Amino acid sequence: MTRTANALIEKLGQQGGAEVLPLLRQLDARGSFEAAYAREALKTRLMTQALATRPCAPPSNEDVTGELARLGDFAALRVEGGKLVAVRPTPKELGDLAYFLVAVRDAGPPVGETQEPGSDWRKPAQSNASLDAAYAELKSARLQGDLRGMDAAARRYLVLLGYPAPLKASEENTYGWHASRYTLVMREWAEVQEELGAFGEAAALYRRVSPGDGACGTGWDIALQEQILGVIRATEQHAGCRGVVAERLLDVDDMSRLSNALSPYGPERLREAGFDLPRLYRGALVTRHRDMPPEELQRVLSAAPEPLRTDALRRLQERGPEAWEKQVLALEGFADVGQRDALEPLFVLAVSSMGETQHRAVAALSDLVERPQRDPCAKNELLVGDGFESDGKRFIHKLGAQCATALKPRERDALATRLLPLLKSKDGQTREATVKALGRLGSPLAIPRLRQLDKDPYSEGFYLSDDQTRQIPIYRVREAAAEALKRLP
Incomplete structure (x- = not known):
């Protein structure tokens, strides 16, 4: 009976319309995981059906030319003499940046970065009967699949805390491991607004709500991904693709990747509409390093x-930091979209950046060039190493997944030779990232140098001794080198 019921629920997600959302909501409230998946599948399908009727056009030459005329005051940050300096971008960089800025002109605020003043899980407020009653009303409506009732109760709850103004979060009296109650209410309200067809308000709520403000730091990445997908669905149906170019460039849809399918939430929608994806990422790369603290910038x-x-x-x-590279993860996106064409530019970025930007550039390069465990050019070989990864990073398709793009041994050796000097970096995290990259690259030329790192001084974090009385430093470069050597032939 359970199997039959689950099959029927799945069918509702595959073939039902908006009219079955209240039923799926009701089943979801009673603990049906299948109903939750069916709701998401149905909402994705409704979005894809609406895409053909919503505007999506790439930047025009006229718009790019106009934006380019306004970029005379933009400063790129580059590494010179071991420090960041502000310089004028090259004409090619300015052209790419203008194209990108036109494409994201209608972008909303970054998803999940709004801070509600006073939120602190360590200091919950005294019990509040009005908040508790509104939440009880929300729970009751949820069990009945009453979307209108849920809408009214969630709105009432948040208005009590000051919505739509910044919430008086210090008055929240209930916190869970992962989130405050007002955060859970706001996220659920965004979903209900979407299911009711109020796409504009749904998108604003998805953007505003925190992905996690509870006592436990886990789970925020899953919540953030769900919010980004919600923003894309709601915005596409409200205003078209231009408002979510940045979110599409992130390509966060792990579920589609599990089935090896093109994601309806990724940049493919932009490519099909005529956007130049490599140019979008190149334009965002012009803004690298601008995610530093405001006073340093x-x-x-x-x-x-x-x-x-x-x-x-x-x-x-006037415009703030314009840290678009970090906001759209352009390093990783450029590697994924560019594939072999991205190799040389990505290497240049890896050796000519600093701080977190450099760490991410090296990591993106290592993801791109990872040596497969089996020969992609051999017949009847099952490749390992380019499948689904759930490590919180932006996914990058590996060159080694296909015979046509896989690196030859001499190419691996040449790249390893060029990466080895980064092991002399004063930055321990750069050395660690480089060691990991050399291990994934798979060139035996790195073996002698990796063996010399067993005394590297960089440490971060600690283990506890078996008796729980001593802290033992974690020497991250040493450990990364030991793991890399295991991977090398």
């Missing part, structure tokens, strides 16, 4: 020569 721009100094500081004041 201002300091770097203040050291630029005039008139760039005055122009760049004024632009910063």
